Amino acid sequence: MTRRNALSPDLKRKLYFDMLLVRRAEERIQSEYHLREMRSPPHLYMGHEAVAAGVCAVLRKDDVVFPYYRSHGWYLAKGGDLDAMMAELFGKETGCSGGWGGSMHLIDLAAGVMGTSAIVGGTISHAAGAALSFRIRGRDSVAVVSFGDGAIEEGVFHETLNFSSLRKLPVIFVCENNLYATNTHIRDRQGRPEIHPHAERFGLPGVLADGNDVVAVHSEAAKAVARARAGAGPTLLEFQTYRIFEHCGINEDHELGYRTLDEVRAWKAKGPLEQGRHLVSEAEIQRMEAEIGARIDRAFAYARSAPFPTSLFAEGAAR
């Protein structure tokens, strides 16, 4: 409780607001996807909201995040433009990637959201490169990369941890361990299904925390960011969380049999918004709902009315 009380009312509101924004925006994507206007397969973040919200609340605008294809949460929590995100999902020219990326490839450079990759583990090394560039330029910004539990099975994860530790780079590795790579459980993929101990091997701190508790996420992220900014090097944060809907798409998927409805229900009950309910009053939630609802209405209207891109070779085709 002391930890919770240490947060200012403003920060508590921000944490809850950011989680609620992601939840409501994705619920709207979910409810309107059948209209076939959005033709960009969404990897819904719902269930993970505390991770992006908790980490991004620690970051400055000049810090950068390198999300992965489950990118809506990180994009919005870091301050990415909602209108441009929705226009991107609608495939419009005014989308954040001009209609070239879609849901898996969001970007908002002004907000410090770097381009996201649809290749598992694809941006892990990008964050180390960003951190190296901060070092070369003498800046005290930090780089954060997020990825799932499957990404740590890629060689580039280990390659990047090693180099980042060697050079004490200002980078924070955030693993959202939701137990499944698509529909395969971590037990069926990893000889030792624990993620944070990998850090020790490379000489950096590895931390395990409840990724559905936004206060815990914020607290661990604050330590890691302070450490990185001070020049003491990288941290690996493993946040245990859970994806509520299917790997890609808008539906529930327990009927596939790889997980049970009971398991999904149990995780939903301890979800980020449920656990974070204590952060704000009922009246505050009402105000947030109104503001978020209006923002989402506006973003969808913007996306619908925006023009499609017209030419494949707007810049001229080079053979």
Added chain:
Amino acid sequence: MKFREAVRDATLQALESDPTVFLIGVGIIDPRAVWGTLTGALEKFGPDRVVEGPLSENALTGMCVGAASLGMRPVLIHHRIDFVLLTMDQLVNHAAKWRAMFGRQQHVPMVVRAVVGRGWGNGPQHTQSHHALFSHVPGLKAVVPSNPRDAKGLLIAAIEDNDPVVYIEHRWLHEDEADVPTEYFSTPIGRAAVVRRGGDVTLVAAGPMVSESLKAAQALQNAGISAEVIDLRTLRPLDSDTILTSVAKTGRLVVADSDWAPCGIAGEVIARVAEEAFDALKARPVRITWPDSAVPSSQAIEAQFYPGAREIEMAAVQVCEKQKDDFVKSTIKHFEGPF
């Protein structure tokens, strides 16, 4: 100035003139300094700009993408282009995509400097060319200098370019010597050079095949055949205009490529000529390429592997429908090991 000295000259001048340029790679602080191409760089620019990397080529490539997407100009150095295959995810799925995939608001101004290792006995995994692989991918550029002047000018151009450029450097050419301007200059990417004028046949080549083509052209002159030699210099984007202009004049085409034939640059050059200048052709074009085989190690069969001036000359004679029996004897070049 030797070819390898020209590479060093370009590298040091780029580091000097632009603080966003840095070098990174496996073994680049080795005392041998990548065949002397980086001698003095670490001492002058320090470990933050001459960054020794662990043997983690894919991560190093991704780090270059990350740094470049924030405005840096990394030069990633590989002792062997064969090692670049470990990085194809970052190079093809990421670096090459970043500009298009984010609506052209991101640029990845990085250079992958990769050395083709032909020396002696390097065998199947240390001598491949692979330039066609990189030339296949939208979003990448690929350059292959054939001489010391272009070695410098194209490396500076690659560093200045806002897209990822694969700079393919043949160690076979490292000791070649020529006049190279000492000042900072660039050779434009995307433009071939006509390095010898002629009217009977067009010889198109890149990298080490350019000097072989020039030798062949000299020998052809003795047989009364006037050969025009084009040094492609850039493989992507390919300078079609220079090729088409020449073939429109000569009507005959021999393409010499130090790589395999299937889906390769030689085939690409011929396809463009067939599409754009078919009516100008007086004879069927010919490709001179590597045999469809891995590169062998033994000196006995290595000599059979590499085509050179003799094969180019014979092909040119054939397309010109002339008779000739005193072809260039050999393409053996003086080379001192040990590897």
